[in-house]
Amino acid sequence: MNKHMSQNTKGMIQLFILRFFAYAILIFLCILCLFFFYLMVVNSTRSNAQLARGFSLLPKEHFLENLVNAWNDASINIPRGMLNSLIIALSTAVLTTYFSALTAYGIHVYDFKFKKLAFTFIMAVMMIPAQVSALGFVQMMNKLHLNNSFIPLIIPGIAAPVVFFYMKQYMESVLPLEIIDAARVDGSNEFHTFNTIVLPILKPAIAVQMIFSFVSSWNNYFIPALLLDKAELKTVPIMIAQLRSADYSKFDMGKVYMFILLSILPVMITYIILSKSIIRGVTAGSVKG
Amino acid sequence: MAEVKLVNIKKVYPHSEEKKKSKKKDAPQKKTNLQITAEGVVAVQEFNLDIANKEFIVLVGPSGCGKSTTLRMVAGLEEISGGELYIDGELMNAVAPKDRDIAMVFQNYALYPHMSVYDNMAFSLKLKHLPKAEIDQKVREAAEILDITEYLNRKPKALSGGQRQRVAIGRAIVRAPKVMLMDEPLSNLDAKLRNEMRAEIIKLRERIDTTFIYVTHDQTEAMTLGDRIVVMKDGYIQQIGTPQEVFNHPANLFVAGFIGMPVMNFFDAELIREGDRFFVEPDGHRVELSEEKAARLKANGVQSQAVTLGVRPDHTDLTEEGISCKVDVTELMGASAHLHANVDGRDMILIVSTQDTKKIPMRGDEIHFSFDGDVAHVFSKEDEHNLEW
Numbered sequence: 001m002n003k004h005m006s007q008n009t010k011g012m013i014q015l016f017i018l019r020f021f022a023y024a025i026l027i028f029l030c031i032l033c034l035f036f037f038y039l040m041v042v043n044s045t046r047s048n049a050q051l052a053r054g055f056s057l058l059p060k061e062h063f064l065e066n067l068v069n070a071w072n073d074a075s076i077n078i079p080r081g082m083l084n085s086l087i088i089a090l091s092t093a094v095l096t097t098y099f100s101a102l103t104a105y106g107i108h109v110y111d112f113k114f115k116k117l118a119f120t121f122i123m124a125v126m127m128i129p130a131q132v133s134a135l136g137f138v139q140m141m142n143k144l145h146l147n148n149s150f151i152p153l154i155i156p157g158i159a160a161p162v163v164f165f166y167m168k169q170y171m172e173s174v175l176p177l178e179i180i181d182a183a184r185v186d187g188s189n190e191f192h193t194f195n196t197i198v199l200p201i202l203k204p205a206i207a208v209q210m211i212f213s214f215v216s217s218w219n220n221y222f223i224p225a226l227l228l229d230k231a232e233l234k235t236v237p238i239m240i241a242q243l244r245s246a247d248y249s250k251f252d253m254g255k256v257y258m259f260i261l262l263s264i265l266p267v268m269i270t271y272i273i274l275s276k277s278i279i280r281g282v283t284a285g286s287v288k289g
Numbered sequence: 290m291a292e293v294k295l296v297n298i299k300k301v302y303p304h305s306e307e308k309k310k311s312k313k314k315d316a317p318q319k320k321t322n323l324q325i326t327a328e329g330v331v332a333v334q335e336f337n338l339d340i341a342n343k344e345f346i347v348l349v350g351p352s353g354c355g356k357s358t359t360l361r362m363v364a365g366l367e368e369i370s371g372g373e374l375y376i377d378g379e380l381m382n383a384v385a386p387k388d389r390d391i392a393m394v395f396q397n398y399a400l401y402p403h404m405s406v407y408d409n410m411a412f413s414l415k416l417k418h419l420p421k422a423e424i425d426q427k428v429r430e431a432a433e434i435l436d437i438t439e440y441l442n443r444k445p446k447a448l449s450g451g452q453r454q455r456v457a458i459g460r461a462i463v464r465a466p467k468v469m470l471m472d473e474p475l476s477n478l479d480a481k482l483r484n485e486m487r488a489e490i491i492k493l494r495e496r497i498d499t500t501f502i503y504v505t506h507d508q509t510e511a512m513t514l515g516d517r518i519v520v521m522k523d524g525y526i527q528q529i530g531t532p533q534e535v536f537n538h539p540a541n542l543f544v545a546g547f548i549g550m551p552v553m554n555f556f557d558a559e560l561i562r563e564g565d566r567f568f569v570e571p572d573g574h575r576v577e578l579s580e581e582k583a584a585r586l587k588a589n590g591v592q593s594q595a596v597t598l599g600v601r602p603d604h605t606d607l608t609e610e611g612i613s614c615k616v617d618v619t620e621l622m623g624a625s626a627h628l629h630a631n632v633d634g635r636d637m638i639l640i641v642s643t644q645d646t647k648k649i650p651m652r653g654d655e656i657h658f659s660f661d662g663d664v665a666h667v668f669s670k671e672d673e674h675n676l677e678w
Contacts, residue, residue, distance in 0.1 A: 178399035181366050186413035186460070187387035200403040 043257040051253040066258040076239050077231070078259060085218055085235040086266065088150055092157040093214040097167075097206045099158040104167035105194055109180055119168075126161035130222065138226045148230045153223060163209045170205040207277030215267050236263045291342060291377040291390075291467035291500050293363065298336035299371035300358050300524075303329040324524065332358045333524045336372065345494060345501040347515035349508060351547070355524040356504045357472055363502060364393050364470050376467060387416075392461035393470040396477060398453045400445040400460070406432075407441040410460045431463045434496060435489075451482045455489075462497050471503045475510065487513060508548050512536070520544050542673035545599045545666055551627065553666070554605070554637035556612075558598035560667050560676070562591065569598050569665055572612045572632060579663035585677040586667070596676065597668040602627070602638040604664035607646065611659035616650045630656070 043051060045063040050056070070078055107119055141152045175198065183193040199206070221237035228234055234242075240263060243256050324331040333355040340346050348356040361367035363374060365386035374381045381389055392413075400409050407428055414424040432438045435455040445453055454474060461469060474490075475483045487510060494501065494514075505511055511518045512532040520527040520535060520543075528540040539545035545553045558571035567578040567586050578586070614630040614637075626649050628639040639658055643649060650656045667676045 176397060176399065178395045178397055179401065181361075181364075181386075182393065182395060182399040182460075183401075183412075184366065184386045185364055185391060185393045186464075187416040188412075189387070192416075197401055201401075203403075 040257060040261055044254065044261045046254055046257075048252045048254050051257075062254055063258075066252075066254040069252060070255045070258040070262065073255065076242060076259075078239070078262065080232060081234055081236045081239045082262065082266070084150075084233060085237075088153050088224075088235060089214045089217040089266075091150075091154045092217040093210045095154065096157045096160045096163055096213045097209045100160050100163035100209065101167045101199065101202055101206065102194065103164050104171055105198055108168055108171045108175065109177065122161050122164055125159070126165065134223060134226065137223070141227060147227045148233055149227075150233070152227055153217075153220075157213065157217065160213065163213065166209060167202065167205055170202065175201060204277050207274045211270055211274050214270055218267055292375075293338075293340040293468055293500060293502070294375040294378075295336050295338045295340075295359075295363070295372065296375070297372035298333060298359065298362060298369060298374060299331070300333040300355070300362060300367065301326070301329045301331050301370040331524055333362070334371075336526060338519060338526070338529065340500060340502065343498055343500055345503065345514060345516045347503045347505060347511040347518045348521060349505055349511035349518055349547075350521035350527075352506060353523075354521040356506075356519075356521050359521075360393075360470050360472055360502060360504045363468070364391055365389050390464075390467040391470055392464050392466035392468075393472065394454075394457050394461050394474045396473040398445070398457045398477070400453060400456055402445055405442050405444055406437065406448070406456050406459075409445065409456055410463050412460070413464050427463045428459075431459045434462070434493065435459045450478050451486065454478060454486060458490075458493070462493070465497070466499065468500045468502060469497075471501065473505055474503075476505070476507065490514060508550065512548070520547060522547075538675070538677065539599075539666060540675055540678055542597060542599070542668045542675075545668070545675070549601055551602050551638045551640075553599045553601050554639075555635060555668075556598045556600070556632060556637075557635075558596055558667075560586075560591070560594050560596040562586075562593045567591075569596070569667060571598050574610075574612045574659065576660060576665060577662045578665060578667075579661075582663065582665075582677060589676060589678075591676050595670050597670060597673070599666040599668060600660045600664060602640045605639045605658045605660050607639070607641055607650075608657050608659045611657040613655060613657050616652055616654045616656060619649060619651050621649070628656070 039057075042057065042059045044066055045059040045061065046056065047060070047062040047065070050060055050062070103122070107115060107122075137152070137156075138147075141147050146152050179197060179201075180193060183197050188196070219237060220235075221241065224235045225238050225241070228238065240260065243251070243259065324334070336355075336359060338346070348359060350356050358367060362369050363376075365381070365384060369382050376389060376391075401412065404412070410428045410431060411424050414427060419427075428441070429438065432441055435458060437452060437455050437459060440448060440452060440456070445456065448456065454477070458474070471490075475486050478486060491514065503510075503514060515532055517529060517531055518535055519529050522543050528535055528544045530538075535544060535548050539548060539553075542555070546555070556571040558569045561568040561570060561575075565583060565587055567583045568575050569578060570576075612632060614632045616628050616630050618629040620627040620629070621643070624644070625640050625642055626646070628641060628650060630637055630639065639656075641649065668674065669676055
């Protein structure tokens with residue numbers, strides 16, 4: 001009995017130590033991830049003079065002042081930049097996910113000649129980095145007089161092989177072809193079936209891909225910087241880059257931090273709204289439900 | 290409510306590009322005995338069937354025999370490679386599924402997971418743009434018939450398998466289709482529920498009164514549900530007939546072995562013709578065939594030959610003399626006992642009543658059995674067809 005007890009306590013202690021280390025590592029990683037966000041928030045509450053003095057962990061009282069200054073800055077139109085970025089990122093997210101799902105549906109559901117070839121081709125496109133084709137793309141857009149327009153930033157996003165691949169894999173796990181057959185027999189035409197039956201089933205996958213494409217479009221600097229040079233069309237990443245290249249001695253650092261805080265706000269909001277779906281989407285298909 | 294006519298229906302799955310290539314290298318691996326021609330794999334061929342108005346037809350056969358493919362061709366979900374399909378006299382080969390006025394119940398229910406039971410059932414009616422009140426009335430009527438009214442607001446995932454299948458059937462009957470197609474609707478259910486649902490389908494049939502085509506691999510379902518059953522194998526129809534006809538007069542060895550539980554016993558035997566009289570002689574034990582059978586054999590000009598003899602387990606009797614064998618296993622089933630034995634290397638089952646038999650033979654016991662001349666089936670050794678046919 002006594003021996004049994006001691007074995008039991010020994011096991012408990014082992015478990016405790018194991019958990020202690022596991023939690024310690026997780027907490028450390030958490031801090032590592034969140035510390036810089038915290039620092040940014042703290043810095044956005046400090047004035048330029050306070051920032052110049054050095055590093056601080058405690059927030060100060062200049063938050064509103066920085067906000068008003070940043071929002072009303074004459075040289076960089078923050079509200080306009082955010083609006084531009086929002087228009088581009090939202091439309092890209094919606095179009096990318098819809099059309100990728102549609103393409104994946106086509107490949108998943110229909111049998112046609114060269115289906116495999118089509119699939120391989122789409123996968124091959126995935127391997128080409130944006131930088132390689134960028135030069136030709138920018139030249140083409142200039143020839144089409146589409147520079148200084150949002151169209152080249154939104155429309156090409158429709159062809160997104162990665163999103164397509166994700167959707168295809170997701171469909172394989174959740175979309176039995178019988179459901180489509182059932183809809184056909186019920187009298188639904190193909191597009192109607194896709195919009196009313198397939199899209200709702202794909203909701204978790206769509207949520208995940210929407211966030212990813214929204215964030216990557218929101219953060220995209222490379223192509224917009226090559227195409228947009230009119231001040232009123234500039235997006236947030238371009239503006240941040242401009243800030244960084246501005247003269248530090250004249251610039252209000254509090255304002256800069258405030259701007260950066262504002263720029264990541266939409267991303268955080270989308271994440272918070274859709275995070276449940278992300279978790280569901282990432283784990284979906286692992287367990288048949 | 291409609292007549293369905295299938296004329297020489299054929300389905301070929303063309304070889305895909307890869308298969309063509311691999312075929313050159315090595316012979317295709319055969320999963321079933323389906324014909325593989327230059328065109329591709331032939332799944333169904335020479336399928337001729339006239340289905341009367343309000344008839345309940347069951348397509349039955351082992352997996353891969355083409356029964357589901359045939360059903361899907363009637364539904365329009367599978368292209369017809371050859372032949373003609375008529376529903377109510379109209380050629381349907383090129384008509385889209387939605388315009389055929391059919392409804393279909395799938396094996397895995399195929400409910401729309403994001404819609405409530407009500408919306409699942411109303412989906413097809415909404416597509417027809419019926420007025421809301423009418424949709425509501427029809428859905429509630431169907432739900433009433435299937436006893437699922439209390440689940441109308443639930444999502445399919447909150448239902449059990451049996452309830453889901455009811456919803457799937459409900460979704461089909463709200464439309465009052467011309468032809469109701471069912472593709473193994475009960476095979477995902479457990480045994481008890483399957484029995485219950487089978488009875489439900491029989492009742493349902495009386496209420497909704499339409500033409501049914503039902504696919505199953507379960508011969509009990511085929512026997513109990515069908516007005517006529519169509520036994521299929523390797524893409525060919527083996528026999529069409531009422532369940533009793535198929536049971537009592539199987540057209541060939543395959544049908545004889547497929548229909549009936551436990552399966553028919555087969556023996557190697559001699560068929561002996563003496564004038565107008567016919568005898569079978571398995572294992573040296575001679576039994577005279579009934580007059581009826583003899584007349585049919587005579588009409589076919591059958592002569593003495595080696596045959597495969599078939600006798601159903603419930604048609605065998607324990608006798609003092611007769612074919613002798615040793616019992617391998619005795620299964621006591623309550624009212625009856627199944628005796629497994631081996632005659633000339635062929636396994637066989639005898640069913641004896643526990644009431645009428647004084648002592649049930651057990652493992653190792655030597656027994657003798659015989660059978661009557663009106664229950665013996667003789668099949669050609671050459672092509673396995675029933676010599677009476």
